[in-house]
Amino acid sequence: MRNALPDRAARLTLAMLRDGPDCTWCRRTFTTRVTPTTDHLVPKVKGGPSWLENEVAACRRCNRERGHRSPADWLTECERRGWTPDRDRVTKILTDLQDTITARGGQRRARPYLEAQLRRLRR
Structure with missing residues (x-):
């Protein structure tokens, strides 16, 4: 039997333990x-996927305002806002996600998007 995810x-708790007590995007403390x-x-x-490796801790405002914008585009917008x-x-979490997908397999739709985001962030 496969372990339940x-x-x-629980993923929010784990993300906050990993990421710290602030929003990834605006850095306000929770x-x-x-x-x-x-x-x-x-x-x-x-x-x-709804995996810890694809999620960051973010405040409600940033999560809502980001919508479906890409991480690279939202980082630029956050910086524009000061x-x-x-x-x-x-970048680290996206890299970890890429490694996890390689190990677990699947996620065909996510792979090209993920690779494109990593290329943009590594420039």
Whole structure:
């Protein structure tokens, strides 16, 4: 029998342990007013899985405003707004996702999108 993957609440807890107590995009510290959510780096509409390796901790505002924008485009927008998004965190998590997909297989729809994002971020 295959091990069950963590549910959304568990993935949020694990993402916050991995990423720290702030939003990946705007870097606001999570509080009762700045609520953390899981944000898919490769959006579900692009084939992104609901795996910890594809999610970062983000505040509700950033998650909502990002919508389906690519990580590279949203990082640029965050910087334009004067924020200091964690570009290294995003690149590392996308790289870890690529490694996980290679190991687990599948995710055919997500692979080209993921590779394109990594190329853009590594420039």
